[in-house]
Amino acid sequence: MGCKEALGLFPDYLDGSLDADTCRRFEEHLEGCAFCLKLFESYRKAISLFRQAHLREIPVDLSERLRGFLATHLKF
Amino acid sequence: MAFEELVQRYQSKVYRLVMGVLQDHQDAEEVLQETFLRVFEKLDSFRGDSTFSSWLYRVTLNSAFMKLREKKGSTMVSLEDALAYIEDSELSSSLNWPSGPDDELITEEVMKIIGEAMEKMPEDFRVVLILRDIEGFSNEETGEILDVSVPAVKSRLHRARLFLRKRLDEFYRQHMQE
Numbered sequence: 001m002g003c004k005e006a007l008g009l010f011p012d013y014l015d016g017s018l019d020a021d022t023c024r025r026f027e028e029h030l031e032g033c034a035f036c037l038k039l040f041e042s043y044r045k046a047i048s049l050f051r052q053a054h055l056r057e058i059p060v061d062l063s064e065r066l067r068g069f070l071a072t073h074l075k076f
Numbered sequence: 077m078a079f080e081e082l083v084q085r086y087q088s089k090v091y092r093l094v095m096g097v098l099q100d101h102q103d104a105e106e107v108l109q110e111t112f113l114r115v116f117e118k119l120d121s122f123r124g125d126s127t128f129s130s131w132l133y134r135v136t137l138n139s140a141f142m143k144l145r146e147k148k149g150s151t152m153v154s155l156e157d158a159l160a161y162i163e164d165s166e167l168s169s170s171l172n173w174p175s176g177p178d179d180e181l182i183t184e185e186v187m188k189i190i191g192e193a194m195e196k197m198p199e200d201f202r203v204v205l206i207l208r209d210i211e212g213f214s215n216e217e218t219g220e221i222l223d224v225s226v227p228a229v230k231s232r233l234h235r236a237r238l239f240l241r242k243r244l245d246e247f248y249r250q251h252m253q254e
């Protein structure tokens with residue numbers, strides 16, 4: 001497996017949706033290619049950091065204004 | 077479920093999505109309000125063919141994209157520019173990123189880099205990133221919400237993640253040299 005092919009498989013590998021043979025070839029490539037391994041690790045870390053940065057709740061003041069707005073317009 | 081309870085349950089999800097699309101607090105608040113008004117009006121038309129959250133996201137995105145169209149041309153990065161940047165980024169790094177738990181790496185600077193990357197990303201990419209990586213929808217569910225094919229979802233997701241990775245990589249490259 002070449003680097004370009006391995007790069008294209010990052011999402012499916014993380015989803016666990018690769019077939020057994022492709023999964024094995026992907027992992028073998030990463031074991032033997034320090035460059036792709038670093039790229040994959042940073043790809044996975046970028047997703048994790050993005051999740052942590054964006055998994056935020058609605059601000060309390062905005063939630064209160066939304067409740068007020070809907071109470072006025074829908075009378076609940 | 078009472079409507080008030082429904083708002084309580086889904087308000088953060090709708091907020092994350094509209095902020096993700098619009099990248100503007102004031103616009104997001106307007107669309108948030110408008111979305112829940114529409115949901116209230118259209119609730120009877122929800123037939124249960126899809127999950128409620130998929131339906132809710134479609135209503136939300138309709139409102140968000142309508143707002144976006146009103147403002148189109150202001151600060152948008154073209155798809156072509158973003159794609160050129162992403163293509164350029166794919167195989168450019170051999171840098172070791174900082175090790176350690178990810179929650180310790182979320183600094184204000186990193187939050188800022190991620191926010192800026194989101195602003196520069198085309199909205200079609202941002203939406204996929206949020207639906208897949210934040211809200212946890214599958215490729216198939218995301219395709220259904222956005223009315224695009226699964227290969228299109230997968231392609232946008234991969235490119236959006238590479239775009240984000242590239243921005244963070246540039247940040248760490250600069251940061252770790254200091």
